[in-house]
Amino acid sequence: MKVELKNKIAIVTGSGQGIGEGIARIFAENGAHVIVATRTAESGQKTVETIKSKGGMASLFQCDLGERQAVKQLISYVIKTFGRLDIVIHNAAVYPMEPLSTLSDSQLDITLNVNLKAAFWLTQESLPYLKNAPYGRILFTSSVTGPRVVMPNTSHYAASKSGLNGFIRSAALELARENITVNGVEPGYILTPAMASLTSEEGQQDMAKQIPLGCLGKAEDIAYAMLYLASEQARYVTGQTLVVDGGSTLPESPVLLEEFYQSNLLKNTVG
Template sequence: MSQDDRGRIALVTGSGQGIGRAIAQVFAAGGAKVMLATRSAASGAETQRLIRQAGGTAELLTLDLGTRAAAEQVIAATLDAFGGLDLLLHNAGIFPLQKLAELEEQTLDSTLAVNLKSCFWLTQAALPALRRARAPRIVVTSSVTGPRTAIPGLAHYAASKAGVNGFIRAAALELAEYGITVNGVEPGLIATQAMDNLGDAATLSRGIPLGRLGTPEDIAYAMLFLASPQAGYITGQTLIVDGGALLPENSQL
């Protein structure tokens, strides 16, 4: 698989830390010019610093991708900074723990807005630029939670990610005529700061055949493949990256 992204322009959302930071670093290391979009100015600036320190190119926009206006803003900023867009790498997401019986309307609305509705608004805003791009790609971070599994307290998150997979399939059909592929990655348990809410790494790793949590780079390299020329005939698909956790029929096996 080629990792040469020289000259390609990538927008990476949710790139302040964890999986998003790894995605941004991996693509920048391959030569892509990266627009970072994140809610936290401090974490976004750190991602930018790391990329530039390694010799890469990155610009930063701080915003919350919970609205259509924000999606339009970040696409416009990418075009202003780099003059085009080849890769829409949508990783931004939230998963506040809240059991169904106590679920608040604001929690549900914000989860659906950031995790699901932003897929629509970003794609819509990016479409004119992607139609002009060389080997245009849309790759979205989905999850095994929702499409494959469930976790108590995350019904709202599960619903949003199941919706993301439906979006990926339908968008792939609609955008195929422009040569734009649309795919996703479904992470399992990944060692990020956000994962601390679910338990300690040693306990969580017991149910994973490969015996460890995934790393943010595991997801980033899966995205790198789906965005590569070698994946040009793949669209409407999601790639599960979970260390084999979904393979056993019984969790005790």
């Protein structure tokens, strides 16, 4: 399948590093002009330079997605500069791990603002322009954490991503007759700079053992799923989230999974 995004204007939030950087890069490789919308200008500029060095098109817009006014300024910049908008990808997220017992209002507010409320703001502000596109695409980076599994100290994050999935379904229904689709991707364990800073190489190897495919995912794995959902070929898909997790949410128990693989390994090596 050949995806053609030539002349498409695509916003990718949180694209200074990690999954967002991968999405921006892959979309640019397929012809889109990508607006790298990120809070940190330095990392965002690196993404822009990487894209341009490979012949792609990208522009930087520094903004804090936790504030509605910043979202308005982002959309205004895109329309004034390019005159159109085709694809909006909200990937930016915050992840301040904190026990429920000590979670502060400020931590809860920033998590809900960036991860969830920005989805409303971006959709509302971009809607008039997406209606004028040949076909509009609104995409979100959700997570398996919240909608499918949970971890300690992430109640606020899990709630934001579960809420995001609900938003995706409801917005898809409301916007379907406007020729706008709304979908998301639920990443599992993806090896990003943020994850690498939190875990050692040994820790990453231990995590990989709990994943049926035996490895951590890459940013590109999420980017290609997004690319399909943004394509014209995905015109009949809306209100859905695609899990990209190497099968990590499939086992009932990681312990039993490891025992299963070990026993089969022994069987296959006997004799």
